[in-house]
Each structure stands twice: as structure tokens, then as C-alpha cells.
Amino acid sequence: MNVPEELRYTSDHEWAKSEDGRLRVGITDFAQDALGDVVFVELPAPGSTVEKGGPLGEVESTKSVSQIYAPVSGTIVEVNASLTDAPEQVNAEPYGAGWLVVIDPSDSSELDALLDATAYRATTE
Amino acid sequence: MSAALPGGRALSAPLMGHETEPTLFELSVSGRRASSFRTSSLPEWSAEELVPAELLAASPVELPEVSERDLVAHFTRLSHRQYSVDLGAYPLGSCTMKYNPKVCDEAAAAAAFAHVHPAAPPSCTQGWLELLVELEEQLCAITGMSAATLQPAAGAAGELTGLLLMRRYHEARGETRTRVIIPGSAHGTNPASVTLGGYQVTTVGTNERGGVDLDSLRAALDDDVAGIMLTNPSTLGLFEEDIVEIAAAVHEVGGLLYYDGANLNAILGIVRPGDMGFDIVHLNLHKTFATPHGGGGPGAGPVAVSKHLVQYLPGPRPVRNSDGTFGWATPEHSIGRIHSWHGNALVLLRAWTYLRLHGADGLLAVAEIAVLNANWIKGQLRGTYDIPYDRPVMHECVVSAETLERETGLRALDVAKRLLELGFHSPTVYFPLIVHEALMIEPTETESPQTLAALADALLLIAREAQEAGEASAAKQAPRTTPVRRVDEARAARKLVATYDQRP
Numbered sequence: 001m002n003v004p005e006e007l008r009y010t011s012d013h014e015w016a017k018s019e020d021g022r023l024r025v026g027i028t029d030f031a032q033d034a035l036g037d038v039v040f041v042e043l044p045a046p047g048s049t050v051e052k053g054g055p056l057g058e059v060e061s062t063k064s065v066s067q068i069y070a071p072v073s074g075t076i077v078e079v080n081a082s083l084t085d086a087p088e089q090v091n092a093e094p095y096g097a098g099w100l101v102v103i104d105p106s107d108s109s110e111l112d113a114l115l116d117a118t119a120y121r122a123t124t125e
Numbered sequence: 126m127s128a129a130l131p132g133g134r135a136l137s138a139p140l141m142g143h144e145t146e147p148t149l150f151e152l153s154v155s156g157r158r159a160s161s162f163r164t165s166s167l168p169e170w171s172a173e174e175l176v177p178a179e180l181l182a183a184s185p186v187e188l189p190e191v192s193e194r195d196l197v198a199h200f201t202r203l204s205h206r207q208y209s210v211d212l213g214a215y216p217l218g219s220c221t222m223k224y225n226p227k228v229c230d231e232a233a234a235a236a237a238f239a240h241v242h243p244a245a246p247p248s249c250t251q252g253w254l255e256l257l258v259e260l261e262e263q264l265c266a267i268t269g270m271s272a273a274t275l276q277p278a279a280g281a282a283g284e285l286t287g288l289l290l291m292r293r294y295h296e297a298r299g300e301t302r303t304r305v306i307i308p309g310s311a312h313g314t315n316p317a318s319v320t321l322g323g324y325q326v327t328t329v330g331t332n333e334r335g336g337v338d339l340d341s342l343r344a345a346l347d348d349d350v351a352g353i354m355l356t357n358p359s360t361l362g363l364f365e366e367d368i369v370e371i372a373a374a375v376h377e378v379g380g381l382l383y384y385d386g387a388n389l390n391a392i393l394g395i396v397r398p399g400d401m402g403f404d405i406v407h408l409n410l411h412k413t414f415a416t417p418h419g420g421g422g423p424g425a426g427p428v429a430v431s432k433h434l435v436q437y438l439p440g441p442r443p444v445r446n447s448d449g450t451f452g453w454a455t456p457e458h459s460i461g462r463i464h465s466w467h468g469n470a471l472v473l474l475r476a477w478t479y480l481r482l483h484g485a486d487g488l489l490a491v492a493e494i495a496v497l498n499a500n501w502i503k504g505q506l507r508g509t510y511d512i513p514y515d516r517p518v519m520h521e522c523v524v525s526a527e528t529l530e531r532e533t534g535l536r537a538l539d540v541a542k543r544l545l546e547l548g549f550h551s552p553t554v555y556f557p558l559i560v561h562e563a564l565m566i567e568p569t570e571t572e573s574p575q576t577l578a579a580l581a582d583a584l585l586l587i588a589r590e591a592q593e594a595g596e597a598s599a600a601k602q603a604p605r606t607t608p609v610r611r612v613d614e615a616r617a618a619r620k621l622v623a624t625y626d627q628r629p
Contacts, residue, residue, distance in 0.1 A: 063558075064313075087619060
């Protein structure tokens with residue numbers, strides 16, 4: 001299972017990557033493997049606000065529909081529109097082309113509360 | 126005498142060939158008809174004479190044109206490609222796919238019942254009304270409730286009815302509550318019904334014994350909680366041991382307990398939801414009381430309630446008058462109709478017949494044998510499949526292929542497909558969601574010991590093949606003997622083609 005060292009994680013299997021003060025967010029390799037083939041991704045509208053731990057969207061696979069939770073509070077500044085036509089990118093490249101949203105955090109200290117790679121790996125074992 | 130063979134193994138099911146059945150569109154010949162009115166004395170009118178010009182389509186709708194002979198052959202061939210409860214064992218956990226006794230269909234086909242118009246006055250339908258009143262009384266006796274509506278069309282309609290009753294109850298007390306609690310192991314329809322009923326879902330966790338986590342529940346409870354939706358036995362097939370504490374905690378904050386009747390089969394005649402503290406109970410007649418199942422129904426999902434909710438039930442309800450006759454009455458503060466006329470009456474008649482067929486002692490035996498069968502299967506699989514939450518189960522057991530998957534690559538989906546080659550319908554797979562590689566097996570009371578043994582042998586064989594051959598095992602290629610092999614579910618969902626004119 002792939003858990004890149006440079007990313008931060010939630011216990012709900014989201015990853016977050018700091019990019020110039022903003023956070024790119026997706027679901028982990030562990031999550032996509034557990035879900036199976038992703039067939040639909042529902043994401044919030046750009047400009048909407050999310051709360052840490054609150055619903056961010058849904059990922060539907062051939063097995064189930066799963067909630068995605070916001071790793072931090074903030075404003076959605078970008079969503080991955082290419083997932084509408086190609087949701088399989090979440091399976092193929094969960095840390096790359098399969099990213100979900102970019103959040104502008106309202107409280108940058110919330111990032112510090114996220115898990116590092118070692119701590120996240122421990123939650124999946 | 127030689128040992129009896131398993132009556133529920135469908136290996137001899139005749140299948141003529143492996144060609145894809147054409148669609149009706151592909152069988153269509155312009156001008157061909159399945160019926161004609163050669164000798165009609167009615168005058169003929171053209172569409173232009175009957176329908177205002179602005180409502181007429183510019184060109185005819187593309188509909189298939191086939192003869193009756195070809196039409197019947199098409200659907201008969203399709204029906205021969207179905208696995209059904211009439212064909213063999215169908216251990217689809219959570220669905221209670223028990224065999225439906227044919228006498229119930231015979232009763233429903235009787236003209237004395239089937240040919241009665243729902244608008245006929247009560248003076249002409251006393252028999253029907255008596256039957257509906259009796260059914261309601263029996264369902265209330267089984268569940269320990271005060272009264273019931275027979276209107277809801279199926280399980281999800283029953284859930285919505287229950288939530289609307291919950292809403293009306295709180296509104297009548299001048300309260301606006303916004304949340305309904307659901308355990309993590311719940312059926313997917315529960316959160317959907319909660320949302321449709323205008324409430325927010327709050328999920329509570331599962332403890333290490335597979336029950337509702339009481340600490341998690343108490344943390345979620347406050348006076349904003351309208352109620353909780355539970356099944357008992359739970360979706361893991363386990364009896365909810367803390368149900369009395371759960372009921373007390375929910376009632377303490379003024380919430381109501383909703384019982385999802387999905388798993389009632391295990392407790393018939395043994396324990397009643399009303400005695401556990403539930404306020405609203407829905408029943409799946411198509412599960413517990415063996416009315417036909419799936420394929421869009423018609424189903425029936427009666428909702429029974431405790432005394433303080435009777436005044437809100439949908440109406441009109443069949444009632445017993447003080448003079449011994451029967452009639453219709455709508456409760457004073459009814460939430461209104463939930464179905465046209467009187468619900469799916471012929472399904473209700475089938476359930477009434479099933480109850481009469483079994484009697485109280487028979488229903489108790491149904492539950493006892495259903496529970497025995499599920500525990501026997503679980504015992505056979507122990508040591509080969511993982512058994513999360515390993516304690517005595519009720520009417521179904523959840524096992525897991527997690528270790529098999531890690532060691533041999535065998536997934537629950539592979540087991541499901543290989544089982545078809547061995548003559549059985551698959552158990553439910555990947556549900557409940559809290560168990561990885563879940564296989565949820567519900568044999569029901571209607572399968573014989575011979576069939577159960579053959580089913581267990583098949584599941585063990587699949588595991589052994591994987592342990593010996595790994596990725597080269599038969600399960601990875603299965604099913605090879607069915608008219609359609611493994612379908613690409615992901616592509617079907619990603620590139621949905623729902624109608625013939627959308628075809629690639």
C-alpha cells in the first residue's frame with residue numbers, strides 16, 4: 001500500500017498536500033483499494049465552505065457509496081472536474097490525477113492536527 | 126436406500142445455449158402486432174381526430190413490433206436465465222429469500238378476491254375487510270404493537286411512513302427535531318429514507334461484539350434527535366444485546382425507536398419489538414411472510430405503531446365495527462394516504478394465507494429453524510473463512526474472505542461467481558460495509574439439511590481451490606457455465622446505457 005511520506009492524512013482515509021498555503025485533497029490508496037472501482041464522484045461547488053470533519057462529497061464505487069470528509073475547514077477553491085467523465089482516475093492515481101478538491105484553509109493550524117504517514121499507516125494495520 | 130440429493134442445488138437447470146438473448150427491438154418487424162381487433166364493432170378514429178395537433182409527436186415513437194408468439198418466447202427464454210427461489214437455494218443475506226408456498230398464490234388468484242373492485246362499498250366486501258383486519262391484528266400480535274397501516278407498498282415505503290409518523294408525533298408536541306440516528310451497520314435504505322423524510326443522519330459506531338456502541342450512542346443523543354432506526358437482529362445477524370438500554374437512552378431524550386423489519390424472521394414468536402421498547406415497526410411481508418420478492422414488486426411494507434402513535438396512522442384503515450361488521454375509518458390526526466386504495470391488497474392476502482398456513486407454533490418453528498440453519502452453516506465455514514464478531518448468530522451469518530484474499534487472492538466476488546457454477550445463487554457480498562470481503566449468508570428455514578450441506582461443501586471447495594491454485598483457481602475465471610459471464614460493473618456504471626436508443 002502506497003502512503004507517500006510528504007502528505008498528511010485523516011483517520012477517514014483522506015490525504016492533504018500543502019501547496020502555497022492551500023491544501024490539495026484526495027482519498028488514499030488504501031481507501032480506493034477498499035472501495036473498488038469508483039464509478040461516480042460528487043464534489044462541492046467551488047466557492048462553498050466546508051468544516052473540518054464535515055461532509056466534503058461522496059465517492060460511489062460498484063460496492064458502496066462513501067462520504068468524504070473535509071480534513072480542514074475552509075473554502076473550496078478548485079474541484080477536479082475531470083472526475084465527472086473519468087472517475088477511474090481515483091483508482092489509478094489516488095495521489096495524482098485522482099485528486100478531489102483544493103481547499104483554502106480558514107485556520108492553518110488545523111493542518112498540524114492531521115496524521116503523518118507513519119501514524120496513518122498504523123491506523124490501516 | 127441411497128442418501129437424498131440436495132433439492133436446492135440447481136446444477137441441472139436447462140440452458141439451451143450461450144447466445145445473448147436479443148432485445149425486443151432486434152426482434153421487431155415493421156407492422157407486426159401481438160394483438161389485433163379484427164371483428165371490433167367500434168368505429169376507427171385516427172390519432173389526428175382524437176388528439177389536439179400541438180400534443181401529437183412529429184414522428185412515431187420507436188417501439189418494438191412483434192407477434193404474441195415471439196413476445197412470449199422472448200420473455201420465457203429470459204425467465205429461463207434467471208436464478209430464482211423456485212429454482213434453488215438463494216442464500217442472499219439480509220433479503221430473506223425464502224421459498225414462497227404456492228397455496229398463497231392460489232388464494233390470491235381466486236376470483237372471489239382478485240375480481241373485487243377497491244371502490245366496492247363495504248357492504249359488498251365484508252370478507253375482504255375481515256381478512257385485512259385479521260392480518261393487522263396478527264401482525265400487531267407478532268410485533269407487540271397496538272395498530273398498523275397495511276398501505277405502504279414495500280420496505281422503503283414503510284420506512285418513509287414511519288419517519289412521517291415520527292415527524293407528526295414531534296410536531297404535535299410542538300417540537301422541531303432535525304436528526305435521526307442510524308448505526309454504521311444499517312441498511313442503505315435507512316439513511317436514504319431519513320433524508321427523504323427531511324431529517325439529517327447521525328451515524329453511531331459498532332462495539333467489538335457487533336452491537337450498537339452505547340457510548341457513541343449516548344454522545345449523539347440530545348433533544349434534537351427525533352429517533353433511531355434499528356434492526357434487531359442487526360445487519361450482522363446478531364441480536365442487539367443492549368436493546369433495553371438503547372431504548373431507555375433514546376426515550377429519555379424524547380426520541381422514538383423505529384424497528385426496521387428486515388430481520389424479523391429470526392425472532393417470530395420468540396421476542397417482540399414492542400416489548401423491546403420500539404414505537405414504530407415496519408414489516409417486509411415479502412421477506413418474513415413469503416410474499417413474492419424483488420423485480421419491482423408489488424410488495425407490502427405494513428407499519429405497526431404503539432398506542433400513542435395510532436392517531437397519526439395513514440387512512441382509511443379497515444376497522445372492526447362495534448356491531449361485528451367491518452368498515453373503513455381514517456384516524457383523527459392521520460398523516461394521510463401513503464398508497465392509492467388499500468395498498469397492494471393481493472400481497473396482503475398472500476401474507477394472511479401464510480400466517481394461516483403456519484399458525485403460531487409454525488411461525489415459532491420458522492424462526493427456530495432459520496436460526497439453526499444459519500448457525501450450522503457458520504459452523505461449517507469456521508476455520509476456512511474468517512468470522513468477525515464470532516458469537517451465536519440469528520437467521521444469517523456474516524463471514525469474510527479477508528484472510529483468503531490476502532493469502533490466495535480469492536475475493537468475495539470470486540466466491541459469488543464460482544458458486545453459480547456449483548449450482549447456487551450467491552450470498553450477499555460486500556455488505557455490511559463494516560466487514561471487509563463480507564459474505565452474508567441467510568439460508569432461511571426453507572432449505573433442507575441436504576441443501577445446506579451441499580452449499581457449505583461448495584463454499585469450502587472454492588476456498589480449497591484458491592489455497593491450491595491461487596490466482597489460477599477456478600473462481601478467478603468464474604462463471605464459465607452461465608449465459609452471461611462476469612459483467613463489467615464498473616464500466617456499466619460509468620457509461621450508463623439505460624435505453625435502446627442510447628446504445629453505442
